Amino acid sequence: MTQELTLALIGGGNMANALATGLIGRRCAAADVHVIDPNEALRARWTEQGSTAAATPDERLSACRVWFFAVKPQVMREVVQQCRPFLRPDTLVISIAAGIPGEAIGRWLGGEGAPHAKLVRCMPNTPALIASGITGMYAMQGVEADDRALAENLLRAVGEIVWVDRDESIDAVTAVSGSGPAYVFLFLEALIQAGTEQGLTAGQARQLALATFHGATQLATLSPDSPAVLRDRVTSKGGTTAAALAVFQEAGFERIVGQAVRAAAERAAELARELAGDRE
Known part of the structure; x- marks a missing residue:
């Protein structure tokens, strides 16, 4: 322009x-x-x-x-x-x-x-x-x-x-994408730490975790398939990925993410009341 x-x-x-x-x-x-x-x-x-x-x-x-x-x-x-x-x-x-x-x-x-x-x-x-x-x-x-x-x-x-x-x-945008990078960084921290606990060096674990996140998000962006379909393709029955995902599911991973996003949205609404007064 x-x-x-x-x-x-x-x-x-x-x-x-x-x-x-x-x-x-x-x-x-x-x-x-x-x-x-x-x-x-x-x-x-x-x-x-x-x-x-x-x-x-x-x-x-x-x-x-x-x-x-x-x-x-x-x-x-x-x-x-x-x-x-x-x-x-x-x-x-x-x-x-x-x-x-x-x-x-x-x-x-x-x-x-x-x-x-x-x-x-x-x-x-x-x-x-x-x-x-x-x-x-x-x-x-x-x-x-x-x-x-x-x-x-x-x-x-x-x-x-x-x-x-x-x-x-x-408020919902704030909870999903505004605060979202922190959720990603938290998961990255945990994944890197888990890698070192399995014998990798900190540098190796970091490189593997970052490249995996970058590649997976690029694949999700470019693929016409949903994240659920892409996840299923990586998950062989009885395999290593299935074992890991079972732990996430048992811990209520989706529920935890939902609760976290809800908390962020509610806090954004609280800020509106605290700093600007109730919406008319």
């Missing part, structure tokens, strides 16, 4: 840097990016690459077509309200704050009587840092087709995207 893009990154940390890495030179110039972050060293890194930066919101925000909020949920309300004086009616706001519903952000930006509706709520995950993430996205009713396409193109710079139809569904 060649349409001019001016972008404000409100919060200049890892996720903002990942987004900018995917966009600068392809979708916009470094000079088209304005960063707001209280960390002086962080601001210096942005200005060194040609972007502008400020410790607090200022009038330069008004010139930015898109505001991308990448701050911690605990400070989101305060930061949004600091930015509010510089908001224009056509500003597209994108938020990645976990647990903060779009309704609350719109209200903080526009007030109870006139919430800002050009708002997209997103939940990326940490593989976005290597442009291999996936982001769940929800568009508020005021987001028109061109804004939706713009938001999608922005987040595609760091991986795949999935649109959902309800704001509350972002």
Whole structure:
């Protein structure tokens, strides 16, 4: 796309840097990016690459077509309200704050009587840092087709995207893919440890575990068959895989995963109540 893009990154940390890495030179110039972050060293890194930066919101925000909020949920309300004086009616706001519903952000930006509706709520995950993430996205009713396409193109710079139809569904996205890398890392830790207990060196076990995960997920991605079918193909009756899977099943592996994902989704909903008030 060649349409001019001016972008404000409100919060200049890892996720903002990942987004900018995917966009600068392809979708916009470094000079088209304005960063707001209280960390002086962080601001210096942005200005060194040609972007502008400020410790607090200022009038330069008004010139930015898109505001991308990448701050911690605990400070989101305060930061949004600091930015509010510089908001224009056509500003597209994108938020990645976990647990903060779009309704609350719109209200903080526009007030109870006139919430800002050009708002997209997103939940990326940490593989976005290597442009291999996936982001769940929800568009508020005021987001028109061109804004939706713009938001999608922005987040595609760091991986795949999935649109959902309800704001509350972002809680489920958070539980599955937002928190999901930690589940994978936990399983990897356990698999590597188990390998060393069977006599492999730590390096051998790590290489085997990582390559197995990478290959299996690639196979699942490229194959037209379901994970269940692929699993059955690896599992010979009475064989080694069957013996291992029997242990997982006896321990209630599927039930444990379901409970874990449910706990994460419930915590996301709790954050919404704690930080933004009950959804209306």
